[in-house]
Amino acid sequence: MTGGGAGFADRWRVTVVVAVLSLTGVVCACYFSWRDQVQEHRHEFQDRIDGFASAIAERLDHYETAMEMARGLFAASQDVTRDEWRAYTTSDGFYRQVPGAYGFAYIQRVEAERLEEFVEATRAGGAPGFEVFDTDLYEPADYDDYCVVKYHEPVERNAEAIGLNVASVPASSDTMWRSVDLDRVAFSRSFKLRQTGSAQVGVVLYLPIFPGGADVSTAQARRGSVSGWIGMPMGMSDFMTGGWASRWHDIDVVLCEDSGSDSDCALFVSQAMAQTPGAVLGVPSRSGYRSLISVGEWAWVLHGRDPDPSVALTSPAVVRVGAVGSVIGLLLVLLTGSLTWTRDRAQRLAEDLTVCLRQSEQRYALAIHGSHDGLWDWDLTTGKVYYAPRWKELLGLAEDEVGDQPEAWFGRIVSSGLAEFHLCLTRHIEGENERFDIEIEMNHTDGTTRWMLCRGAAVRGEDGKAVRLTGSLADITDLKHAQDELLKMAHHDRLTGLANRALFTDRLSHAIARAKRNPEYRFAVLFLDFDRFKVINDSMGHGVGDRLLVGMAERILGVVREVDMVARFGGDEFVVLLDGVQSVSNAEELSGRLLAALAKPFTIDACEIVSTASIGVVGSEFGYENAEDVIRDADSAMYQAKAEGKARYCLFDAQMYTHAVRRLKLEQDLRHCDFQEQFKVYYQPIINLESGEMSGFEALLRWDHPEYGRVEPDEFIGIAEETGTIVELGEWVLVEACTQLARWRVRFDEASDMSINVNLSKRQIMHADLLNVISGTLERTGIPASALKLEITETTVMENSQSIITVMKQIRELGVHLAMDDFGTGHSSLSCLHQFPIDQLKIDHGFIKNMQEHREFAAVMDAIVTLAHCLHLDVVAEGIENNDQLVQLQAMDCRFGQGFLFARPMPSKEATDYLADYLADHRPGASNAA
Secondary structure (H helix, E strand, C coil), X not given: CHHHHHHHHHHHHHHHHHHXXXXXXXXXXXXXHHHHHHHHHHHHXXXXXHHHHHHHHHHHHHHHHHHHHHHCHHHHCCCCCHHHHHHHHCCHHHHCCXXXXXXXXXXXXXXXXXXXXXXXXXXXXXXXXXXXXXXXXXXXXXXXXXXXXXXXXXXXXXXXXXXXXXXXCHHHHHHHHHHHHHCCXXXXXXXXXXXXXXXXXXXXXXXXXXXXXXXXXXXHHHHHHCCEEEEEEEEHHHHHCCHHHHHHCCCEEEEEECCCCCCCCEEEECHHHHCCCCCCCHHHHHHCEEEEEEECCXXXXXXXXCXXXXXXXXXXXXXXXXXXXXXXXXXXXXXXXXXXXXXXXXXXXXXXXXXXXXXXXXXXXXXHHXXXXXXXXXXXXXXXXXXXXXXXXXXXXXXXXXXXXXXXXXXXXXXXXXXXXXXXXXXXXXXXXXXXXXXXXXXXXXXXXXXXXXXXXXXXCCCCCEEEEEEEEEECHHHHHHHHHHHHHHHECCCCCCEXXXXXXXXXXXXXXXXXXXXXXXXXXXXXXXXXXXXXXXXXXXXXXXXXXXXXHXXXXXXXXCCCEEXXXXXXXXXXXXXXXXXXXXXXXXXXXXXXHHHCCEEEXXXXXXXCEEEEEEEHHHCCCCHHHHHHHHHHHXXXXXXXXXXXXXXXXXXXXXXXXXXXXXXXXXXXXXXXXXXXXXXXXXXXXXXXXXXXXXXXXXXXXCCCEEECHHHHHHHHHHHCHXXXXXXXXXXXXXXXXXXXXXXXXXXXXXXXXXXXXXXXXXXXXXXXXXXXXXXXXXXXXHHEEEEEEHHHHHHCHHXXXXXXXXXXXXXXXXXXXXXXCCCCCHHHHHHCCCCEEEECHHHHHHCCCCHHHHHHHHHHHHHHHHCCXXXXXXXXXXXXXXXXXXXCCCCEEECCCCCCXXXXXXXXXXXXXXXXXXXXXXXXXX
């Protein structure tokens, strides 16, 4: 019994030892299997996070490319219209490149002193309600330069941003100037988008715009020459959940701005992550799954959360190891021993490895199938290439039509680009270029060619030699077509197909350079403008007008030579460059043929339309330095042809050149001169012809130029109108005149009933701030509104009758009186005078001068005065120079007059002395005292 007990105990101890050893082995095997599964799972998940980050970086590269394309609009001309910007940035082919973008903004840099001119030009360009405003988030400030959002498409989503002075937003302003210093796209820090109507986080991408020929070699030079920016607000939620990111939809991620910690502002939080308390900051930090993304000079961090971190605990491999270990342990205890257990475990592990390998291959196949680009993998040691199904699909090839040789690829490249492709490929394989990146044209099975973007990178061995190339193929045909269309839009007129101003100017600049190199070479420029085109366009519609312009272009092309260039500058302005003429007489001969061809009627919609042309001709003999001067002088000659009767041509000569130089000098000086120093307001009295009493003065502007002396209003007023300076100048005259009247009223009690007449230009009337200027001037000077009479010319009223009448009524509501100036010089009818809200008619001096010699003038004068009385209007006769004219006007019951007979226009001091003498002579009892 004792021996049996000892034997049992020994067997028990052996059994226990074997069981403990078996159990220990099972636990260890399960632990190591679990650890391997966890590590594999983590590496696999980190690879997915890195892949997602790489895809984000690549997508941002597409965005930068799209912005570079948009900047191409400004390559040829800085004057991009609102319609051109809208047509390009809202096209489907373009917008598909930038999912998540909430618009494309054109931000123009505007000097502070030119801000008002910029606003007026923008309103005239199709945005009548355009205003510049600062953000209300920061304290107001003064700016040397404004950065104004001029266009922002699509406008339905971004209307509230149009007119924003981005310089008032410090963070955005810093980003824009950083893009200038870098000369590339710069990303802003994150902010809440207004366009979405929600709390979506976004960033703004900025890209600087430089005018052609600008010095961009240094950051300082770029800051001085930058003319504007392209801005693209991007919603990060829409960006991260777009169709391109669908392959990562099952990953819970947080995209953050990186500044050295995990607590930065989150750019994007996936839905599942957002619903977990503390997940945005806590889970990514603890999990350790993160990947850096380079974004310009910033870095973004993509954090990821393992969707099921416990998956390794229940993985089939761990379960199998545990089960196998338990069975083997039991068999060791009961039957077979350690050898059987070891062999079985080895078999199980081999099976597990086989399953893992099969799953890895399946995941790789799914990744290739889901990619939008065509992937390829070239083993340089064997010479075989793997082409993914998508690669074949891009070229219209079936699965079995492509083998595994490089020739299947190279043979489809268009021959003209094959040499460049091989050079780029060789340089990358040999290590000269870091990346393999090239655009190539390849033959599609449908007979067409498609543009492809081919990208790849080499895998190198320890010796640095490339052993493998892996990359992708992407179809960029639509993008290339968009670029071609952009180039065409930048250099050609869309209506006629002719060259536009930018292309013509470039060609003309080459002709000028050639003329400098070769004294025997000559050229000439013809500037054509069609007579009465505006009347035809307004009466018959823009559709007929466009067809007429196309017909004009065809006739011009039918007359000029093939070597000559014809361009359309806009509207009905055409320009012709005659290349290599012998003398200017050749240009005259061609002008005659053009006039004859264009004078023939055009038949449109069964209607005959006649619109002759006026042509200005200039030759190269003046030794021009730049193209704009040639165009300017040809334009001047064209206007001279119109002044001489239209339907003719006129040669630019030395006298016109002198006049053009003087006009340019006056224009420059008018923009920069001090009104107080060079301009003076003169005053001419207005007399009551019935009583002989003075009723007031008319304020007249005079310019004492430091170089040319006295410049007459007929010369400088037109220049001021064209440049827009007339608005500021007119406001200055209004303030000066009202201030002077206020002084007279204070000094002379008898002057309390006198009024002041001030002229208003067309630009002033159409200016949005006119009513505020008038009411503000009256308030500052203290004169009553009834003492101010504003004069508007008859031509201004008739050319813009509907809009002008509205403004005139608003002026009348202030209590200010209105006068129609230069009546009789325009084309108004006596029968429509009652439609205009005026108080006074001022008859042009031409009627007064001729009424003594020509009875018909006197008859018209009599009719005007009679009609004015019936309409309860006062009549003022201008230019009265002798007593005979005075007597004749008094006989007609013309109530008021002014002219040299009474007094010439006088500066303020002489006018004050004149008024003092007049009042002294007309005081009660003055004649008796004398």
